[in-house]
Amino acid sequence: MQEDSPQFECYAIAVVIPAYQVEIYLAGVLAALPEYIRYIIVVNDCSPDHTRQVVETAMESDRRILLINHVQNLGVGGAMISGFQKALELNCQFVVKMDGDGQMSPEYLPALLMPLILRQADCTKGNRFRDLSFLHRMPFIRRLGNVLLGFLAKAATGYWNCFDPTNGYLALRAEVLAQLPWEDIHRSYFFEISLLGQLYLLGALIREIPMPALYNGEKSSLSITRILFEFPPKLFKMFLRRIVLKLFVYDFSMASVYLLTGLPLLLFGVIFGAVKWVYYASRNVPAPTGTIMLAVISVILGVQLLLAAIQIDIQAVPHEPLVRP
Helix, strand or coil: CCCCCCCHHHCCEEEEEEECCCHHHHHHHHHHCCCCCCEEEEEECCCCCCHHHHHHHHHCCCCCEEEEECCCCCHHHHHHHHHHHHHHHCCCCEEEECCCCCCCCHHHHHHHHHHHHCCCCCEEEEECCCCHHHHHHCCHHHHHHHHHHHHHHHHHHCCCCCCCCCCCCEEEEHHHHCCCCHHHCCCCCCHHHHHHHHHHHHCCCEEEEECCCCCCCCCCCCCHHHHHHHHHHHHHHHHHHHHHHHHHHCCCCHHHHHHHHHHHHHHHHHHHHHHHHHHHHHCCCCCCHHHHHHHHHHHHHHHHHHHHHHHHHHHCCCCCCCCCC
């Protein structure tokens, strides 16, 4: 920490840990958290192992630890919402999400917290794709899943500048956290992406912090089936909702005009061209030049207008924090 950096002990910082079947890692994670963390909120998401006993044992020697027990499994999103709400009840200023499997090193907490303390960001999150040496050590299935999800998540959330949108190591200012609509945040594995989607609608500025992920041979919960069949529909739904709210409810800009004109032109050109091609091909006669040009020009204009709308959308990523100095 730099000499002119604030002392973290002066701030009410909470770490929220969703815990489900991580009993072999959890004690080490709790013991490694630095002293300046004021509250450690562990949410036992109805874990069938000895998670509760591990946390209760740790609580005997560390008064900072608070335990929330779910009577039924709510998923990582449900666990985090419980932890977030508890942190807000405790009047915390900054809240960090850290998994209980030991993959998120506490040595990067200062890097996550400093932009929030200096009011340079509303949310900070890890980026695992800056260090090639650690990237090569990432299990192939995780690397493949993150690459596939990365681009789709950018389009769905609107944070085109986030290279690792599925990274769950993040920190938020309490003022921003309190504005989130809990009912619109996904309760399960889609939590991180849905959280980013809600932050975008608020206009929150996100900064990514380069950091490696730590893998200890644990089995990945990310499946190809989920990537191919479950994530795309959810991402598409989030994308549509974001576009409607951002371009037609919260604002109306040139991107809205380009979308309203470009999409009908593209659809008309494709459908009209396909219908006419089938019509003339079935009669074995060449299509009139005017018919061809009408379809081609409609497609070209539609694509150009949609590209202009996409460019405006990319440039619309929040650049100023909600909580300013």
